[in-house]
Amino acid sequence: MRKPFRINCGVFLLAVCLITWSGDASAAxxxxxxPITLKTMGSLYFGxxxxxxxxxxxxxxxxxxxQYYIPLNSRNYPLVMWHGIGQxxxxxxxxxxxxxxYQAIFARRDWPVYIIDQPRRGRAGRTQAGxxxxxxxxxxxxxxAWNAFRVGTWRYPEKPNFYPGVQFPQDGYSIDQFLRxxxxxxxxxxxxxxxxxxxxxxxxxxxxxTGPGILITHSKxxxxxxxxxxxxPELVKxxxxxxxxxxxxxxxxxxxxxxxxxxxxxxxxxIAVPLEKFKKLTRMPILIVYGDFIxxxxxxxxxxDFWRGxxxxxRQFAEAVNRHGGDARFVSLPDIGIKGNTHxxxxxxxxxxxxxxxxAWLHEKKLDARNIPHxxxxxxxxxxxxxxxx
Numbered sequence: 001m002r003k004p005f006r007i008n009c010g011v012f013l014l015a016v017c018l019i020t021w022s023g024d025a026s027a028a029x030x031x032x033x034x035p036i037t038l039k040t041m042g043s044l045y046f047g048x049x050x051x052x053x054x055x056x057x058x059x060x061x062x063x064x065x066x067q068y069y070i071p072l073n074s075r076n077y078p079l080v081m082w083h084g085i086g087q088x089x090x091x092x093x094x095x096x097x098x099x100x101x102y103q104a105i106f107a108r109r110d111w112p113v114y115i116i117d118q119p120r121r122g123r124a125g126r127t128q129a130g131x132x133x134x135x136x137x138x139x140x141x142x143x144x145a146w147n148a149f150r151v152g153t154w155r156y157p158e159k160p161n162f163y164p165g166v167q168f169p170q171d172g173y174s175i176d177q178f179l180r181x182x183x184x185x186x187x188x189x190x191x192x193x194x195x196x197x198x199x200x201x202x203x204x205x206x207x208x209x210t211g212p213g214i215l216i217t218h219s220k221x222x223x224x225x226x227x228x229x230x231x232x233p234e235l236v237k238x239x240x241x242x243x244x245x246x247x248x249x250x251x252x253x254x255x256x257x258x259x260x261x262x263x264x265x266x267x268x269x270x271i272a273v274p275l276e277k278f279k280k281l282t283r284m285p286i287l288i289v290y291g292d293f294i295x296x297x298x299x300x301x302x303x304x305d306f307w308r309g310x311x312x313x314x315r316q317f318a319e320a321v322n323r324h325g326g327d328a329r330f331v332s333l334p335d336i337g338i339k340g341n342t343h344x345x346x347x348x349x350x351x352x353x354x355x356x357x358x359x360a361w362l363h364e365k366k367l368d369a370r371n372i373p374h375x376x377x378x379x380x381x382x383x384x385x386x387x388x389x390x
Contacts, residue, residue, distance in 0.1 A: 036108045043067040047202030050385045058386050064202050065117040065124040071110045074373040077213050077237055078112035084219025088122035088183040089115040095347045096178040097169040102346050105355045112374040120187040129187025142179050147303035149343040150293045163293045167340035167348035200227025207235040209377040216240045233280040240287045243343055245310050247317035250275040258312045260298045268309035282326030285365045288314050289331045291341030
């Protein structure tokens with residue numbers, strides 16, 4: 001076995017059996033915190049398609065990407081983190097103001113961490129969907145990101161403002177970093193049952209490589225998370241959904257309209273699935289978390305009002321899961337005394353408090369054991385996907 005060594009202050013040497021990552025006091029964490037000691041780190045692609053041309057050529061595409069960090073004294077279940085709309089895995093890596101994100105916070109606490117770039121996004125951009133050129137992100141107009149993430153309001157021609165008490169840094173550096181992390185798609189993300197199912201099946205391939213784990217979703221990936229959990233309930237040990245945009249209900253149990261206009265109701269329309277498929281969501285505990293500044297009445301700021309409708313649907317979803325014998329908990333952070341959070345609480349100024357809240361729930365559900373430490377992804381047997389001459 002090679003001699004372990006330490007990575008300090010930006011020295012990136014990775015060909016070792018043990019990595020201790022301590023950083024410096026001026027960066028993301030206080031000097032009294034323990035170093036992050038990793039057994040290994042790496043990345044992999046999962047799922048995807050292979051197209052063949054008439055002349056024997058091939059094109060591998062529409063896969064997902066995951067980077068992983070496996071602590072030396074790892075817990076049993078990895079946290080698999082899936083970004084939201086217009087985002088990439090960057091959303092979990094570090095906060096807009098440069099502090100540690102969930103990647104480091106939980107690795108420091110001995111949780112194995114996998115961070116996803118979903119198909120047609122970021123490092124999983126190779127796609128058969130169209131030309132090999134980026135198209136604008138969904139929230140191409142930056143006021144849309146400002147409003148949708150509930151940093152404040154920005155309505156042209158007025159200047160953007162901050163919500164009072166918002167847990168978002170208000171300096172120029174942080175704002176610049178936030179707006180630059182908006183990530184374009186490289187192909188269409190169609191809102192169809194077939195595509196949603198395919199995204200769930202693709203992420204299920206990652207869980208077949210990691211083994212049992214805990215899925216953390218954000219925003220748009222919420223609907224894909226439900227599909228993933230329904231595809232592999234034996235592997236998804238829990239789902240943690242930060243502000244899911246959409247939820248599913250059993251056929252025949254679709255709730256009525258939410259207060260608001262037809263446009264809002266179309267945008268948060270419930271998605272019906274067969275009852276037997278829905279019941280698979282009763283096989284794992286579910287935590288749903290929403291932040292602050294969600295309107296209680298219809299709002300003229302459509303991007304903010306969407307979350308009012310989505311949160312109503314999410315409460316109804318939790319009730320439906322529990323009605324069928326499951327264990328789903330809906331949490332509004334202001335209701336438990338945690339105030340000022342935006343659409344991505346895990347990247348806000350109080351993200352340590354948000355992480356503590358999540359870890360307390362994982363402990364309550366007995367998901368934080370260490371008796372069978374996670375070792376990293378399995379290298380699964382894969383048939384040849386190109387016509388290699390033998």
